[in-house]
Amino acid sequence: MSLIGRPGVIDLAFACPLLAPYFTEWSAPLPSTGSDHIPILLRFEAPLFRAPPPVPNWALTDWPTLESSLKATLIPPAPSIPTTHSMDIWFKTNLDRITAELALHTLMKRVTFQSKPWWSDLLSQLRRAYNSALHSSKADRFQAALLASARAARTAYFKPVKKAKRDHWSTFLATATPQTVWTAKRFAVGRPPPRFPELPGATTPPELNRALLDHFFPGNPIGSFNSVLLPFRDCPALAADEIGRALAHSSPSSAPGPDMTPNSVWKRIHWVAPHLIQDLLAPLIAHGCHPPALKTADGIVLDKPGKPSYDSPSSFRVIVLLQTFSKILERIMNSRLSCVARLAGLLNPHQCGSLAGLSTSDATTTLIHEVKTLQMAGKKVSTLFLNIKSGFDNVNPSTLCSMLKAKAVNPYLVSWARSFLTGRTCRLRYQSSPRVFAPVAVGTLQGSPVSPLLFVIYVSRLHCEIPQGLTLSYIDDFGLTVSSSSYRRNIQSLQKHYPVLKARGARLGVGFSIPKTELIH
DSSP states (O other): OBSSSSBOOOOOTTOOGGGGGGEEEEEOOSOOOBTTBOOOEEEEOOOOOOOOOOEEOGGGOOHHHHHHHHHHOOOOOOOSSOBHHHHHHHHHHHHHHHHHHHHHTSOEEOOOTTOOTTOOHHHHHHHHHHHHHHHHHHHOTTOHHHHHHHHHHHHHHHHHHHHHHHHHHHHHHHTOOTTTHHHHHHHHHOOOOOOOOOOTTOOSHHHHHHHHHHHHSOSOOOOOOOOBOOOOTTOOOOOHHHHHHHHHTSOTTSOOOTTOOOHHHHHHHHHHOHHHHHHHHHHHHHTTOOOGGGOEEEEEEEEOTTOSOOSSGGGEEEEEEEOHHHHHHHHHHHHHHHHHHTTTTOSOTTEESSBTTBOHHHHHHHHHHHHHHHHHTTOEEEEEEEEEETTGGGOOHHHHHHHHHHTTOOHHHHHHHHHHHSSOEEEEESTTOOOOOEEOOOSSOTTOSSHHHHHHHHTGGGOOOOTTSEEEEETTEEEEEEEESSHHHHHHHHHHHHHHHHHHHHHHTOEEOSTTOEEEO
16 A cells, blocks of 8 residues: 555554454554654444343252242232233233242353453452552552562462463363353454444444345234134143153253243243243143233344355344243144154155154155165166245245145144134344344244144145155255166156145245256266
């Protein structure tokens, strides 16, 4: 670069690399400081960093005191003839009673950007002693005793800090597992700062939030209706062992949503007072209702690495975190629906994934068996692999419920599915986001225990019969296998079957991703 007609150097001796993503421009409007030095004015537009809110420290929950309180807590009966609104108020009021008891007996911790897992109370005491000695020495610089005391306090503080860091790192590496090895890499290499979305036409935080919501959750959201809820007579009663099985399949390390309550806490509550969760969920199942209090979610916006620019929503992705208590109900309904899906003819025999006993291995084995069988008959075999584009997002709740009704599925399951898929709200979380809940159209939610099963049922109609071939699917991945005496005829056959599959998908509102399409002979 050249500022005064000859090459020059910009001295950034005190630059912080973490500010690099937020650098916008530089200029030299200031006068020279002498010799050939010209000060340069740098402009940064960094987002407003906000410290995360306090979160419960579940490791310090006073369970002995809390257990007696939970056992004494009773859930009043639900309204006799409830509406959607009154049922939600009843459910939210009683769920808040339980969470209030949890908060009362659990200490809070404030997670900051400078949180240190190796910090201890002893280091806090040594830091206070060092600061006190340092202030005393600055007050009277001619007192040799105060200066010596400050130096001694400094040594007594920084040496334990170094030792605590070293011990924590050694312990972490000694106990590292295949799941935590990437955490060790992040500690050693460092994590790049999160990128701040900068979208054209979105100049204010609400405009930016709306643009991201429209991209991640396209379509018109379907709201909830305040209708009268009548109990279904043929609805099986909720048993405590159903809740136990649902909690047994819940990961204790799963990140919680807006409720901030991990699965391990609900497992402990169910073990201490099994009547609480049962009394809360039983009326919801009996009336086929998923209350709005459980339809909120947090959407964590993350940047996709390696993108040439980050001025488009497609350069980011969202991870949706659902409420853990909602997942208990979803797992129960998933177990009940999966039991009747096969019997009611809701699934195709060649569907795999999200179904008990049908995994990736079953799909692979079925495809290999079909190919080998056709090859032994002297046929040339070809397979066209397809992927449904944004399949989970494009599920239409009305169409799905009509499919359930057509197969005479129990009405309470149909009612609950419609309630579960409508009236959802999401709160996007990124630096400077407004963090307000907004209605969204999500189709079937990714990350929900019941969503894969609902999606598999929804796309079961895409399967078509192929003479001397096979239509095989694994959730949203489809494979059309054909055979003939030549590969040319196979291509002609695929060109005939693919439009049929595409037309069926169009009627369901789903399409296939061209970049993810593969043809294998």
